[in-house]
Amino acid sequence: MNPVNNPFAPGAGSRPPELAGRQAIIDDARVAIERALLGKPSRSQMFLGLRGVGKTVLLNAVETMADEHGHLTSMIEAPENKPLGELLLPRVHQVLRKLSMTEAAKAKAYDGLRALRSFASAFKFDVAGVGIAVEPEAGVADSGDLQNDLPELFIRIGEAAKAAGKAWTLLIDEVQYLKQEDLAALIVSLHKISQRELPILFFGAGLPQVAALAGEAKSYAERLFHYPDVGALAEADAKAAIRQPVNDEGAVIEEEALTEIFLKTRGYPYFLQEWGHQSWNIAVGDTITLNDARQAETKTLKRLDEGFFKVRLDRLTGKEREYVVAMAQLGSGPYRSADVAEALHETVQSLGPRRAQIISKGMIYSPSHGDIAFTVPMFDDYLIRNRGNLG
Template identity: 40%
Template sequence: MDAIDNPYTPNAGASPEALIGRDDQTTAFRTLLQRLDRGRAEQSMIITGLRGVGKTVLLNRFVRIATEANWEVVEFEASKHDDSHFRQTMFSQLKSALLRLSPRARWTARARSAAEALSAFAVNVDQRGTWSVSWDIPPAEGYADHGDLGMDLTDVLVAIGEAAKENSRGLVVLIDEVQFLAASQLEALIQSIHKTVQRNLPVTFVGAGLPQIAELAGDAKSYAERLFKFPKIDSLQGDDARAALTEPAMSEGALFDDDAVDLAIEITRGYPYFIQELGYQVWTVGVANRITKADVELAREAYEAKLDSSFFRVRLERATPLQTAYMRAMAELGPEPQKAADVARLLGRDSTQLGPTRAELIEMGLLYTPEHGYAAFTVPDFDKFMLRAVPTLEVPPLRRARP
């Protein structure tokens, strides 16, 4: 079938033709904004899930919902940077949001106060010589200038929240890959949102991250579990999985045979990114707007090769030999979460010797800890890929300590 008409979008964060199976999350987000609009408190959200389940796609949908509701949106992807870089990012985004909420020519006292708080927030970084502030508003004194990220960000979000409330508007901060925020940055966000809730301001923070983020948030602030909901999204099941595969094709006048759908769901296990990738490959081999089981079988090799060369391998290439061996040992033990002691035994090491390696893999976003003492892959089917990519388990020799 015509490649130009291919309705599948196997790209990171690309919105599919139809967002299937996420009605609960979009409804919860609309409820959050509507309650804040009415001056009623509601828990913010951090969406959790494995790679490829559509967290970024869901955040992009939230952007559209918020914009349609006349809310201002600050959105970015978290990365492993120090607090100065985080301040710079927040300043730049919040400055733009404030100017959209209230153009300078129409500033009230509250809007100017928010601008001055932003200047103080920025000056705190500028004094360290890390970046230059293109903002000619004099900084507030004694406000957002404490030198503490949490206190400063709290002052800024409260000030912007008051300006937004005055204009019958709201502000939502959307952050993807939340697990890559430093502990101080996550703590600052939680602390500042907590204060806007106490002040009854139309400000909220919604994030998305890997499964460990709920634990990280709880470690950052003990009240995080009361401040946030942590909805988990996973693979699509039943009719939702089938619809995610077949509806894009139907939009282009193509139909799947029932047994072709059954095989496709068996191969992809209902993971949204996998469905998009398999659908894309099937489209390239299908003919006459009818997709058969034989077409799915024919496309399967190209589908697996594409996943191996991009979705999977890009993560393996970041690993050291010992990290690779650790993941290969986990894969050999099976797809379930693996106990650290069992992995160490297979590698011929003690758990304490491999503790740093396991911690590194968690920090890299390749593993997470579903329960104490266990680790699992953050990428679906990564165990199968490891067995294909690293046929033999090879354990690097121990490094001898220097005398």
């Protein structure tokens, strides 16, 4: 088949040609977006799942949908070493300036800009590149305590958006990298907005541990957020994610080939895209056969090993690699921390800091007390395949 027409282009956050199996999540987001414009509250949503399941794709889809419905939107990817307030500063400034263009919201937007100037001064954020050309408002968002100041700033944004007949949708990816104090302040801010029924929506995405992190930050987080589980696709949806794009290009794929791809990928979206990509390039004529899908395995695993998996492994130190290899050698997870310690001939206590560091790097998480699991699907298979080259 002509590689130029290949419908599959797997990449970080790239939208697949067929967004299969996620319609319920999209529909819930659409309802929340439309309700916000009517002044009706909806729970904030946090998409949780392993790496490569399409959380970022969903955030991008929600952002597009919010834009199409007239929301002002701000998308942030949380890094591991930058405070939330600094990330928000230019986005909030942009939103308030847009709101100030509406005559009915001019005064409220101006108040919001003054609060933002106070906020930036309190936390000593550099405003030179942002250009906030207003004087700060004393006593508003300037205490230097994020859990006090961020809610005041959000309220000002919400009031300006309401005056303009608009809504603001904030989207944050990689929520697990937010510091606990930043996550707590965000939760408090969203709680205040909910209480005042102001038109601000929040959609986040992160690894499975985010629900626990949010609960630790604020006990009422479980009532504030809806946590859609973004996991592997069911067989019918996984097959549709491959079949439909192939059909749209005027080609076909054998049912046996679809079954082979589903079984080998276990329905994980990124792996489906990679397998579909390689199968298309191997196929001759206008049909992807079972033999094509089987031949695609070598190239697919090579691409995954050299990209998707290796990028994550490279973040680990030698000792941390030793720990995750020991996990993989125990078989399929989740794994007991005590079993990993026994395999390494150490104690759970001595390995605690190493385990915590690997968790902080987003490589493993704790699904329940005493258990650990990989955040990357099929990472155990990768480690076993390549354990002789991981030194």
